[in-house]
Amino acid sequence: VQLQASGGGLVQAGSFLRLSCAASGRTFSNYVMGWFRQAPGKEREFVTAISWSGDSTYYADSVRGRFTISRDSAKNTVYLQMNSLKPEDTAVYYCAADRSPYGSIQYAAARYDYWGQGTQVTVSS
Numbered sequence: 001v002q003l004q005a006s007g008g009g010l011v012q013a014g015s016f017l018r019l020s021c022a023a024s025g026r027t028f029s030n031y032v033m034g035w036f037r038q039a040p041g042k043e044r045e046f047v048t049a050i051s052w053s054g055d056s057t058y059y060a061d062s063v064r065g066r067f068t069i070s071r072d073s074a075k076n077t078v079y080l081q082m083n084s085l086k087p088e089d090t091a092v093y094y095c096a097a098d099r100s101p102y103g104s105i106q107y108a109a110a111r112y113d114y115w116g117q118g119t120q121v122t123v124s125s
Contacts, residue, residue: 005019007019009122010124011122011124012125013087013124017085019082022076031052033069034106035048037093050105057069057105068080092120094116098112
């Protein structure tokens, strides 16, 4: 079971990036999927999550209106579109899958049992 995050990079403030999280080894089409981030010296924080059906999403206040999570179950992939990036968005971004299928959206990292390796996002001012 593997989650592979990609799409990070170095961009200027105001720019955009699209992160992808591809799952292999099993299907996560029936799992809540989330994105978390961790900046240097800070704890890992919740960014956004999407329900297993794709009908519901939730965002941290700091990214609401700028980030959009989506999923393509046929491709077993989750995306994070990040617009209007700010220097404070700089962090390693991790995708994660809930511990059980058909669950409700979770905000706590401890509820996610499957994690990708992370992709670095750096936003310069």
